[in-house]
Amino acid sequence: MLSVVGITSNDQTDFLVRTLAAALVALIPGSWSIRKRESSSLSRSVMLGLALYMFLSSVVDLHAHLTHIVNGASIPSIVLRVLLGGLLLWLMPRR
Numbered sequence: 482m483l484s485v486v487g488i489t490s491n492d493q494t495d496f497l498v499r500t501l502a503a504a505l506v507a508l509i510p511g512s513w514s515i516r517k518r519e520s521s522s523l524s525r526s527v528m529l530g531l532a533l534y535m536f537l538s539s540v541v542d543l544h545a546h547l548t549h550i551v552n553g554a555s556i557p558s559i560v561l562r563v564l565l566g567g568l569l570l571w572l573m574p575r576r
Contacts, residue, residue, distance in 0.1 A: 499541040507534030535566030
């Protein structure tokens, strides 16, 4: 993944880069809502961003587990984050 910019990497480095990318993508809803403060609920955007992070980081960890970068100890964390992401979406205020 990092070889695109000329950096030599391995599977563990790529895993860490994907984890950081998931966190950065999760910042998008909050950043988008701040541009027009009166048009959207900030708390809704923050909760959506947190739920998005929970789901994306679970996908990254699942991929790492399936490609044998991390071991089976990551499975409970994956399940917990998916459940927390679903709970955040369920608790999110409706429009």
